[in-house]
Amino acid sequence: MAFTPKVVVPVPLPASTRWFICRENEVLLKKDAVGVEQLPSGPSFDAVEPQMVGELDGVPCVSVRFPDQEPTPDGFEFIGLRALWARLDEQLFAIAGRANQLAHFASTHRFCGRCGAAMKPDGVERAFRCGACGLVNYPRIAPAIITLVRKGDTALLANSGRFPIPFFSTLAGFSEVGESLEETLVREVFEETGVHAGNVRYFGSQPWPFPNSLMIAFTAQWERGDIVVDGKEIKEARFFRADELPRIPPKLSIARRLIDAWVREVTGQDAPGP
Numbered sequence: 001m002a003f004t005p006k007v008v009v010p011v012p013l014p015a016s017t018r019w020f021i022c023r024e025n026e027v028l029l030k031k032d033a034v035g036v037e038q039l040p041s042g043p044s045f046d047a048v049e050p051q052m053v054g055e056l057d058g059v060p061c062v063s064v065r066f067p068d069q070e071p072t073p074d075g076f077e078f079i080g081l082r083a084l085w086a087r088l089d090e091q092l093f094a095i096a097g098r099a100n101q102l103a104h105f106a107s108t109h110r111f112c113g114r115c116g117a118a119m120k121p122d123g124v125e126r127a128f129r130c131g132a133c134g135l136v137n138y139p140r141i142a143p144a145i146i147t148l149v150r151k152g153d154t155a156l157l158a159n160s161g162r163f164p165i166p167f168f169s170t171l172a173g174f175s176e177v178g179e180s181l182e183e184t185l186v187r188e189v190f191e192e193t194g195v196h197a198g199n200v201r202y203f204g205s206q207p208w209p210f211p212n213s214l215m216i217a218f219t220a221q222w223e224r225g226d227i228v229v230d231g232k233e234i235k236e237a238r239f240f241r242a243d244e245l246p247r248i249p250p251k252l253s254i255a256r257r258l259i260d261a262w263v264r265e266v267t268g269q270d271a272p273g274p
Helices: 090-108 181-193 254-267
Strands: 003-005 018-022 026-030 048-056 059-065 076-080 119-121 128-130 142-151 154-159 171-174 196-208 213-224 236-241
Touching: 003 090, 018 090, 026 090, 048 090, 059 090, 090 196, 142 181, 142 196, 142 254, 154 181, 154 254, 171 181, 181 196, 181 213, 196 254, 213 254
Parallel strands: 018 059, 142 213
Antiparallel strands: 003 048, 018 026, 026 076, 048 059, 119 128, 142 154, 142 171, 154 236, 196 213
């Protein structure tokens, strides 16, 4: 299936329209359906500020924010984005992530931050415009680095303690005003583990719709320093060998891609686990 991003919502919307109905990092799906048929479809929906995501094989995909306090429609269920990865194929999951970011954008830009008047979709650009003072807001994207720090044949992984099932992952953190991504990486690694990292190399990137991050992945090398964690932001951190890995993130995330690439380099195969 071919996806083309678009901005303008067609009028009228065709009966084939696929609706990505979002609520706090959740997407509404039909129960007991499979593939694209899980998505609500139809010519209209009682929606708050529909936004065009794009077209999938020529069929409009529209994002809407589910009305607050409304009950879930019969025959449907809200599925969290992480669980959605197992329910939709990679392309539909990516579209759902875009839709969730747009729904979050709509919910946080209902009023102008400068004059307080109502904001409306621009109609041409992917933006909301104030009809009173003309302020234009574009969807917020929060850049964050994520990095695998290597020391010889080992790699630095950490457990934040934030998830119900504990696992060790790569280090990550948001960029601050005036920082380069490389400076963010060095600062975050030191703040979280006490380790000084260098030889930073770009690896890849991934949109991370929880709700609006862009993860920019790097590899780096340990330069000096012993591991020291505060027990709050990071519960535990260690250098692991590729053949002694703890529980690691699922393949959904670029963190896992970083780990898999390192393990393949060292052992010739992917890390075990889903």
